[in-house]
Amino acid sequence: MTAIANRYEFVLLFDVTNGNPNGDPDAGNLPRLDPETNQGLVTDVCLKRKIRNYVALEKEEEAGHAIYMQEKTVLNNQHKKAYDALGIKHEAKKLPKEQAKARELTGWMCNNFFDVRTFGAVMTTEVNSGQVRGPVQLAFASSIDPVVPMEVSITRMAVTNEKDLEKERTMGRKHIIPYGLYRVHGYVSAKLAERTGFSEDDLELLWRSLINMFEHDRSAARGEMSARKLIIFKHDHAMGNAPAHRLFDSVTVTRVEGEADTPARRFQDYAVTIDREAIPAGVSVNERL
């Protein structure tokens, strides 16, 4: 598997309707909010978890696509096929044994585990090369407009404990966001991909997982979540051809339907425009969704 040879940046827009995209453990599982602007937040690790879960679902049997950071729910104990028993062949330099061993370990991990190859992992070895920095980097997602979480009280027609039998029912709470459109930026480094063996196929799988990760993450808490737009910037050069912030600035999301100060409730209330004039030479734009 040859590693990718281009640098990429991507913008993913996803939305939530009547759900909680990412609860805040500090605030009793209320949807995360940016305290300064009241924009909704979704952390990078939340999205990475969903990518891992999607890959685990799609690649259940496939060698080289195991997921190291597992959740019980996606665990399948079926036999995985045989795999390449040894790591990447490094050029035979005179390395101390310790370091060579560490490289062998990381090489083996990268070959077998998709998430180590993509996001990296920290391994406790005495040598520093036990750390893998993955090529894919995600930032925090934040909503385009401020969101207002609602607290919804719900009842259950059953009780947990026998002593509460008199009560007949229990009350519970759900926190939801009526609607929020979120935007997240991501980066793929070709040079770090060389080191972990992150290939073109892996990249395609990453795009697929970004488009489909919410389709396999339905739950009572999430409401309706869906990926709405995936805009990929591909640089001709491995080091890149343009500053990332300039590419991100070319994608604007504006409110089109309804009054500007009223809350948005649908994706159609927004328009996404890409200023193709502003894209420098050597960068191609690909709308995957």
Add this chain to the structure above:
Amino acid sequence: MSFGIRLHIWGERACFTRPELKTERFSYDVITPSAARGILEAIHWKPAIRWCVDRIHVLKPVRFESVRRNEVAGKLPAGTVSKGIKSGQIDEVHYFVDQNRQQRASTILRNVGYVIEAHFEFTARADDGDTPGKHLDIFNRRARQGQCFHMPCLGTREFPASFELIESDEQMPSVDDSLCGERDLGFMLHDIDFANGRTPRFYRARMHDGVIDVPPFAEALA
């Protein structure tokens, strides 16, 4: 200072973790020289050169925010991997995140902007082909075009850094008024001494009108 560079970096969030507050991460008020060096290395670095940060210009007011996240409680033991290689079974190599979980808060910075002034020195691994002009040109060319080895980050990888080269004849970006005057930031991490068993070294950071002069690494306190 015959070959200095100036790089403007900025971002939404940042976390330059204080070494004494690592479990529940707490950021320093400003970027450390070691994080600044890492950003320069993300753009251009070769074993022949060593970046030295000379000055840090703080452009935006210091503001904090707290984020609590689910994090894993452990690291992957190397022994597990060796066992996996030996037995040929990858089923044994896993980590159940929902069983080994810690919720940790991070106190991070919001809306940061800095200018890093730095130069590089040659290491023992430089040879005749390594001229100052060559590495300076490579760095300037890359920073000018937004090229990088990997996207630099503001302390941790989830906080990417946007960067722009400040040309030698260009004006400095303006400093926020709230940073005027003298501020003693106390002892801050200067950098890690990798030659001596990765010991941290510190320096006394003082900010004059948003500018912190960084002493040479050799003068930092072990």
